[in-house]
Amino acid sequence: MSYALPPYAEALGIGVDPADAASPVLWFDYSDRVSGRPGFLHGGAMSGLMEMAAIAALQAELERRGEAMRLKPVNVAVEFMRGGTQQRTFASGTVTRAGRRVALVNASCWQDDPAKPIALAQLKVLLSPAE
Amino acid sequence: MTSVDAPLNLHDLPSDYAFDPGIAATMMTRHGHGGWLGIAYHAHGPDWVELALPWREELVGVAETGVLASGPIISLMDNATSMSVWTLAKRFIPHATLDLRVDYMRAAQPGRTVIGHGECYKLTRTIAFIRGIAHDGDPLDPVAHVTGTFMATHGNYL
Numbered sequence: 001m002s003y004a005l006p007p008y009a010e011a012l013g014i015g016v017d018p019a020d021a022a023s024p025v026l027w028f029d030y031s032d033r034v035s036g037r038p039g040f041l042h043g044g045a046m047s048g049l050m051e052m053a054a055i056a057a058l059q060a061e062l063e064r065r066g067e068a069m070r071l072k073p074v075n076v077a078v079e080f081m082r083g084g085t086q087q088r089t090f091a092s093g094t095v096t097r098a099g100r101r102v103a104l105v106n107a108s109c110w111q112d113d114p115a116k117p118i119a120l121a122q123l124k125v126l127l128s129p130a131e
Numbered sequence: 132m133t134s135v136d137a138p139l140n141l142h143d144l145p146s147d148y149a150f151d152p153g154i155a156a157t158m159m160t161r162h163g164h165g166g167w168l169g170i171a172y173h174a175h176g177p178d179w180v181e182l183a184l185p186w187r188e189e190l191v192g193v194a195e196t197g198v199l200a201s202g203p204i205i206s207l208m209d210n211a212t213s214m215s216v217w218t219l220a221k222r223f224i225p226h227a228t229l230d231l232r233v234d235y236m237r238a239a240q241p242g243r244t245v246i247g248h249g250e251c252y253k254l255t256r257t258i259a260f261i262r263g264i265a266h267d268g269d270p271l272d273p274v275a276h277v278t279g280t281f282m283a284t285h286g287n288y289l
Contacts, residue, residue: 008190008199038142073235076232
């Protein structure tokens with residue numbers, strides 16, 4: 001997969017694991033850069049990680065189909081369920097529906113156990129054929 | 132050299148401390164995610180707070196265009212709306228973001244500072260309802276619109 005992480009993801013120290021999976025898992029380690037209230041992860045950092053994971057999943061899906069599309073995020077809804085603690089945080093996306101014009105992608109964020117997400121996100125992305 | 136006797140962190144404030152958005156923003160943005168993003172206090176009113184997010188290369192989401200990533204915008208709006216709750220409540224109450232929905236109306240202009248205007252439009256004992264916009268110069272032409280809720284985790288808002 002030829003998914004290149006943007007400067008924001010690089011700066012946050014986001015890693016992709018493994019980069020060629022159907023739905024890549026993105027992660028970052030806990031640091032002051034991603035902390036919110038003392039000792040806990042910032043919700044915005046979780047959201048950023050989930051958005052990156054959702055876009056990565058969508059790009060992987062479009063690549064499998066051989067479709068070159070320009071992506072434009074329309075909106076994102078994030079639910080925070082648990083406080084993120086001082087450890088590695090993961091996120092991955094699932095393409096729920098990708099039509100010709102719009103895609104719906106769900107993403108989850110977890111720490112210890114993927115079955116116990118700390119946050120969920122749902123993204124809508126407008127698709128248009130790349131020039 | 133004398134050390135300032137002000138609490139370093141919002142969570143260290145006495146419970147009867149009158150909330151001051153300007154001072155609190157300085158505390159919130161000195162370290163952590165907000166500090167790294169470079170978020171700074173801009174303005175406030177009785178139920179609203181504005182924070183500024185200066186553009187910088189590291190926060191770009193699409194390298195080719197220089198457009199800011201959406202993560203920093205969410206963090207900006209999370210912080211601005213969070214502070215609007217304490218501003219309306221007139222004191223700091225520990226709380227957690229329950230949910231946040233962000234509509235991206237257009238891409239922010241590369242190089243421009245983004246202003247996050249957060250407003251608390253309803254406070255109940257345990258839930259705060261918030262909304263806000265992010266703009267890059269003209270509040271009538273926002274880049275994003277947000278709505279969401281916070282929940283008081285230790286104590287009540289009212």
